Amino acid sequence: MTAEAAQHVCRQPRLRISGVWKAYGRRQLLRGADLDVPAGTLVGVVGENGAGKSTLLRIAMGHLAPDRGTVERTGKAGYCPQHAVLNDSFTVMQHLRLFQAAYRLPTLARAHELMDLLAFTDSGRQRAGELSGGTRQKLNLLLALMHDPQLLVLDEPYQGFDWDTHQRFWSLAARLRDQGRSIVVVSHLLHDLHHFDAVGHLRDGRLDMERTTR
Amino acid sequence: MTYRPSAYTEMLRCTLLGHLRSRMAVLLAVVFIPAWIMVARLCAPDRTLRFSLESAGTDVLAPANHVSQVVNALAAVTLVTGFSMFMETFKAGETDRRLVLAGYPKLRMLLAKVTAVALVTALIAVYTMAVLAVSLPVGRLGPLALAVFSAGLAYGGIGLLLGSLVRGELEGFFLVIMLSLVDTGLQNPVLNVADLTGLSALPLYGACQFALAAAFTSSTPWSHGLLSLAWSAATSALALLAFHVRTRPHCRIAPEMLAGTPHT
Numbered sequence: 474m475t476a477e478a479a480q481h482v483c484r485q486p487r488l489r490i491s492g493v494w495k496a497y498g499r500r501q502l503l504r505g506a507d508l509d510v511p512a513g514t515l516v517g518v519v520g521e522n523g524a525g526k527s528t529l530l531r532i533a534m535g536h537l538a539p540d541r542g543t544v545e546r547t548g549k550a551g552y553c554p555q556h557a558v559l560n561d562s563f564t565v566m567q568h569l570r571l572f573q574a575a576y577r578l579p580t581l582a583r584a585h586e587l588m589d590l591l592a593f594t595d596s597g598r599q600r601a602g603e604l605s606g607g608t609r610q611k612l613n614l615l616l617a618l619m620h621d622p623q624l625l626v627l628d629e630p631y632q633g634f635d636w637d638t639h640q641r642f643w644s645l646a647a648r649l650r651d652q653g654r655s656i657v658v659v660s661h662l663l664h665d666l667h668h669f670d671a672v673g674h675l676r677d678g679r680l681d682m683e684r685t686t687r
Numbered sequence: 688m689t690y691r692p693s694a695y696t697e698m699l700r701c702t703l704l705g706h707l708r709s710r711m712a713v714l715l716a717v718v719f720i721p722a723w724i725m726v727a728r729l730c731a732p733d734r735t736l737r738f739s740l741e742s743a744g745t746d747v748l749a750p751a752n753h754v755s756q757v758v759n760a761l762a763a764v765t766l767v768t769g770f771s772m773f774m775e776t777f778k779a780g781e782t783d784r785r786l787v788l789a790g791y792p793k794l795r796m797l798l799a800k801v802t803a804v805a806l807v808t809a810l811i812a813v814y815t816m817a818v819l820a821v822s823l824p825v826g827r828l829g830p831l832a833l834a835v836f837s838a839g840l841a842y843g844g845i846g847l848l849l850g851s852l853v854r855g856e857l858e859g860f861f862l863v864i865m866l867s868l869v870d871t872g873l874q875n876p877v878l879n880v881a882d883l884t885g886l887s888a889l890p891l892y893g894a895c896q897f898a899l900a901a902a903f904t905s906s907t908p909w910s911h912g913l914l915s916l917a918w919s920a921a922t923s924a925l926a927l928l929a930f931h932v933r934t935r936p937h938c939r940i941a942p943e944m945l946a947g948t949p950h951t
Contacts, residue, residue, distance in 0.1 A: 532937070534788070535788070535936035535937045536784075536788060536936075536937070537937060538937035539937070544937075552785075552788075554785070558781045558782055558785045559782060560701075560705070560778065560779050560782040561778065562704070562705035562708050562709070562775075562778065562779075563701050563704075563705065563782075567697075567701045567704075570697050570701075571697055571698065571701060571786055571791070572786065572789060574693070574694040574697050574698075574791060575694075575786050575787075575789040575790045575791035576789060576790055577790065600708075616785075616789075620789075
């Protein structure tokens with residue numbers, strides 16, 4: 474494959490959302506939203522509360538059916554929901570082993586690396602119901618990352634993180650992007666916008682894309 | 688670490704531990720079952736009761752107090768298994784959906800949950816039989832234990848189904864309690880509604896007929912025990928169907944990179 478062809482493949486989208494419409498009852502939330510996320514890009518999705526950011530991401534992951542429009546994605550995907558989806562009766566290690574089985578991973582080496590990076594290695598034996606809000610969110614994020622997916626869809630993944638962990642998250646996101654992963658992050662923090670290669674503003678049910686000067 | 692867990696055994700292990708960690712369910716099992724049997728022992732009359740038992744094909748004579756103890760034992764077991772299976776399935780619902788969408792095999796997940804229902808119900812049945820054996824002069828403990836087990840299985844399956852279907856915790860509680868109360872009330876020969884039509888369509892019918900025959904006659908109507916197993920199998924299959932519908936992906940996952948051309 475020539476360098477030009479390799480670059481072309483690299484820019485092909487891992488996730489393509491085309492003309493997606495979604496209503497809840499009479500409330501029309503999405504009105505033809507489009508989004509292409511190529512390999513090696515970190516894309517932000519911003520918008521007011523209730524604009525439909527989480528709905529768009531759930532549709533992107535196939536958890537929710539759009540009323541109209543299509544979603545196509547390729548490769549392994551990892552999804553971090555806005556609210557930590559964990560079983561309060563299970564320990565952190567039980568979560569890791571269950572998701573190891575789901576992702577069919579031979580080892581938990583990467584999960585342990587991520588635990589170390591996110592600074593919660595001591596919580597392995599604790600039940601999810603006993604974890605602090607920030608640590609629950611770390612586990613929630615880790616479950617989306619532990620299989621090293623090519624596409625990452627993260628819905629406000631750093632809620633409850635302390636400043637150090639927040640910074641480490643963005644370093645990790647940048648490293649993954651540089652390794653060719655595609656990342657979509659819902660954010661509402663203005664000071665995070667400089668991390669993105671492009672930002673999609675969700676307004677009136679459509680995404681207005683804007684490239685940033687990172 | 689090179690150990691790769693099997694989807695079935697890991698889910699079974701976690702689900703069993705989850706049941707044991709549910710203080711409310713354990714408390715219900717340990718306290719409510721003997722308490723409910725004791726209520727029948729203390730409150731039900733000692734008079735001899737004659738009732739028609741379809742599974743034995745004959746009329747049966749037995750002390751109303753003893754009949755009430757057996758029926759109350761079944762009622763307590765159905766409430767405990769129905770409640771605990773509902774709670775476990777309901778609480779795990781969102782995480783289970785996340786696991787399945789991440790690639791966890793659905794069938795193995797549900798089989799592990801059904802196995803957990805069977806193991807927990809077996810444990811509850813043994814405990815209930817120990818209490819009944821102290822309280823009642825029962826000669827044939829084995830068949831009665833199987834009847835208690837099959838009653839628990841039927842309601843364990845119902846708990847599993849409700850846990851996969853209903854949206855609210857209270858709805859599930861109410862449905863489990865209401866169904867168990869109505870079912871055990873109608874099946875109880877002391878209340879004399881044995882000739883009510885449609886009684887055999889209720890989940891406890893088979894187990895109750897099996898239990899009463901085992902406790903008060905010399906017959907062992909296995910087919911009636913199988914009725915409860917059929918209920919358990921049917922509710923588990925429906926739970927799998929509900930789970931399957933709620934976890935199907937709604938987007939196209941392409942094996943290759945997407946084409947760079949605009950999409951319509």
